Amino acid sequence: PMHDDAVAYRRANGVDVFAGSARFVEPKVVEVLDGEHAGERLTADNIVVTVGSRPAVPPIPGLDTVPYLTSDTIMRIDEVPRSLLVLGGGFIAAELGHVFEAFGAAVTIVQRGPRLLMAEDVEISTTYTRLARNRFTVLTNAAITRVERTATGMRAQVRTTKGATPSDVWIEADALLVATGRIPNTDRFDAAGAGGLELDAHGHIVVNAYLQSNVPGVWSFGDVANHFQLKHMANAERRVLSHNLQHPHELRPGPAYAAPHAVFADPQIASIGMTEEQVVAAGLPHVISRKRYADVAYGWALEDTTSFVKVIADPTTRLLHGAHIIGPQAALLIQPLLQARMLGQTVDQVARDVVYIHPALSEAVENALLELP
Structure with missing residues (x-):
């Protein structure tokens, strides 16, 4: 539930807040089920469904x-x-x-x-x-x-x-x-039934590149509509959706091309694009380079013996298929590789057309790129 201060802030800024659960009773019509507004029905030209997901709990005896x-x-x-x-x-x-x-x-x-x-x-x-x-x-x-x-x-x-x-x-x-894992909350507000929304096999709302559902005027993003389950992807989608609601004749697509992620464990892990196994399974031509943290000055100073950068690229186009890092600061080190993949830059551009600061740990990324065949 939303904190009282959060509710007060929104109401003070002209937002009507209906505290309680709700469900669709017909396409583009939502009924409040409980609280002081129970029984009230709401509709609008545009409805944004962002009900998120919840933990998946397996049926284990006891x-x-x-x-x-x-x-x-x-x-x-x-x-x-x-x-x-x-x-x-x-x-x-x-x-x-x-x-x-x-x-x-x-x-x-x-x-x-x-x-x-x-x-x-x-x-x-x-x-x-x-x-x-x-x-x-x-x-x-x-x-x-x-x-x-x-x-x-x-x-x-x-x-x-x-x-x-x-x-x-x-x-x-x-x-x-x-x-x-987590499952989308579409089953809790009759999205597919009374709401008329198309769901995929996992229960997510099906949306197009512009975050529109099959029901005109109903939009969705975040965990209820994508499989990423990543806050930064939802943030990016929110910016796209905000633009599209305000500029219906100048729609922008969502960030579907690449979904970077990081695992904030110890060691950290960060990744963008395809794994080596996915590249091989797809039959894509590829070259691979690996660079240990220990092979650059900062990693040597850390006395690191386990961390590395792995990059996979197309040998002809020189575009990244994927990049994977395990070790300290992995979530930061992945950023130039993420930009290369999303902006269509070649591995040679990222390796040779910019200068990497010495003795920063980013030299592990630089050298992994430079050593690609």
């Missing part, structure tokens, strides 16, 4: 008997648990596992796949998983099959598969974090 945490709730707890069991191996698990281990919790991560951060380039994912085992107990090829409450917290039955024979083990923890 989970409803345990006060489990999600990414929506864990940062609001009053004290750090002594032990934290994390279900899931994606960016939420990596980031929050990092936070709570740094606070002193003993963290165990249960991941159904063979590595953590499976959506990353395999080299990046493999390196991160190896390093994560130095901080966390990491169980891969594993799943929680049952959860029970205990006097001090909870315990979970974890089934691991190594070879052909699965085995079960019980793990106790003070708290359980469910980090198995």
Whole structure:
């Protein structure tokens, strides 16, 4: 719910705020379901649907008997648990596992796949998983099959598969974090039914490049309409949508060409474009260069032995297919590679037509580009 101060601020600036839940009762007509305006129906020439997403919670026996945490709730707890069991191996698990281990919790991560951060380039994912085992107990090829409450917290039955024979083990923890992704909230306001909105197979509102839905005058962006689940992508879409609402005859497309992301764990990870595996699967011609942080002055000074920059490019057009970084400041170092991909600059332009400051860590990016065949 919106804080009282936030509501007061908006009302003071001419915005009507209807506190409560709502649903479509017909296309472009929304009914307030509760609160002081319950039963009131609203319509407009333009409606923007930005209801976001919520944590996906798997149907695990006993989970409803345990006060489990999600990414929506864990940062609001009053004290750090002594032990934290994390279900899931994606960016939420990596980031929050990092936070709570740094606070002193003993963290165990249960991941159904063979590595953590499976959506990353395999080299990046493999390196991160190896390093994560130095901080966390990491169980891969594993799943929680049952959860029970205990006097001090909870315990979970974890089934691991190594070879052909699965085995079960019980793990106790003070708290359980469910980090198995997020789902759009379209089912909570009858978007596809009374609202008439087209949804994709995952429940997201289908929009075109200009963020328009199939219902004229209904627009959408953010987690409810895209698969990125990234605040910076929603921010970029919001700017586009603001322009399009104010300039209906000069529509701008949204930022669909590239969706950069970063994982704020330790080590950091940042990525733009295709992984090596995606490039190979697509049959695209490519060349690859890798540069260790340790090979440039700043990385040498850090005594870094695990971090690297990886760039993948088309050997003919010299355009980037993708770039992937693991190590300190990865989210900053990816920026020139992101700009190259989004602005159509060649790897040679980015490598040779600009000057990189010495001894900054960005020299790892420079040298990775310079060493592309």
